[in-house]
Amino acid sequence: MSLQPYDADLRDRYLRHLGLSDGLGPPSPEALRALQHAHLDRVPYENLEIQLGRPTSIDPRESAQRIVTGRGGYCFHLNGAFAALLVSLGYDVVLTRGAVPSAGDGTAWGNHLVPLVRLAERTWLVDVGLGDGFRDPFPLEPADLPQPPFHYRLEHVAGTLWRFHHDALASITGFDLDVSPVALTAFAAKHEELSTSPESPFVQKLVVQLRRADHALTLRGCVLTRVDATGKASRDVLKQDEWLDLLRDEFGLRLDDVDSDQLTALWYRVRAAHEAWERAGRP
Incomplete structure (x- = not known):
């Protein structure tokens, strides 16, 4: 399953739900920041469907349909839906695998979906599915990243591997990231595990x-x-x-x-x- 743009109706309903009348013009770092802010303001991270025993898929269109009715989801839903919205607005987006809180023995790889946006000769890390994560997108470059009330740090580990360090006051310590592009289907098995395993x-x-x-x-x-x-x-x-x-x-x-x-x-x-x-x- 690859990222496909939404039809015009769903795209526009999604934007209206975010409080935006349009996509803020052509793709730009400023518009990308405004889109992420609007999503974080209007769409909560939540696992109510799992708690209610109502299975979901990670199909972005299904997630988007739920979002526009006033619900949210967790990373596969939120970042998947947001990534498809960005594609619908002309952004160049790839999906990558994260591991929360770290890759460890390797079994955690793919328990977090992270979109990357290639824009203005840089690669940007975006995330609306981390709960209490970063507010502003930022370039995929080693840096300290103060975004009050949190302070983050992005570290290049080696090759395609990166590490995002969260704030000590946050709900998680951070996540590892492999920036090699993957298809959405790479997350299906982990979604099944996370949404059904005791x-x-x-x-x-x-x-x-x-x-x-x-x-x-x-x-x-x-x-x-x-x-x-x-x-x-x-x-x-x-x-x-x-x-x-x-x-x-x-x-x-x-x-x-x-x-x-x-x-x-x-x-x-x-x-x-x-x-x-x-x-x-x-x-």
């Missing part, structure tokens, strides 16, 4: 994240964490109404296609997992 963190715990201009929000189970210029602060959310209001109002998730019984059942599972975590000493 060992998968996406199956084990609900997570919703947003990376805003000056802060990042994460709801992991019943714990809401905010990172901003003042540091990192977390609190438990132990009432169902408050928890659902956070999903809808703070993270902007539309839950029209989930009936009240399903949401209540999900809440009880999330709360039960939180209580078990507390009994284990909150490791």
Whole structure:
């Protein structure tokens, strides 16, 4: 499966959902930055479909159709859909494999999808599927990358291998990256594993994240964490109404296609997992 441009209707619906009336003109670093900002502002990182037991594919068109109805996804959905949108707007995009938090013994390769954009005689790293990741795209060049409230670093390891170092306050330490282009089908097996295996963190715990201009929000189970210029602060959310209001109002998730019984059942599972975590000493 290769990246194909969207038809005009889906492309335009996607742009409207991002609050953009058009693609911001011809491809440029400035337009690319504005597109990534708009996506991070409007489309949350989330694994609700996995938590609800509703299987998805990583087909960009399917992901985009879900996004324009007010939902999100995780990296295969978000970066896949965004990459296809960029192709639809005339950008030169290739897909590459990441490994979160690192390649280790090699089994993690492909658990993160990373688009690269070839633009203005440089290769740009873009990512709207890292949860609390970087706000601005940046060139594929070794550098320190301050983007408040986080500070990142990109390191060239050797050959096609790179390493992205996240901030100490972030939810992950970073990821390894192999910049060799791959087809979208290279991620299918890992998506199946991450969305169905009992060992998968996406199956084990609900997570919703947003990376805003000056802060990042994460709801992991019943714990809401905010990172901003003042540091990192977390609190438990132990009432169902408050928890659902956070999903809808703070993270902007539309839950029209989930009936009240399903949401209540999900809440009880999330709360039960939180209580078990507390009994284990909150490791």
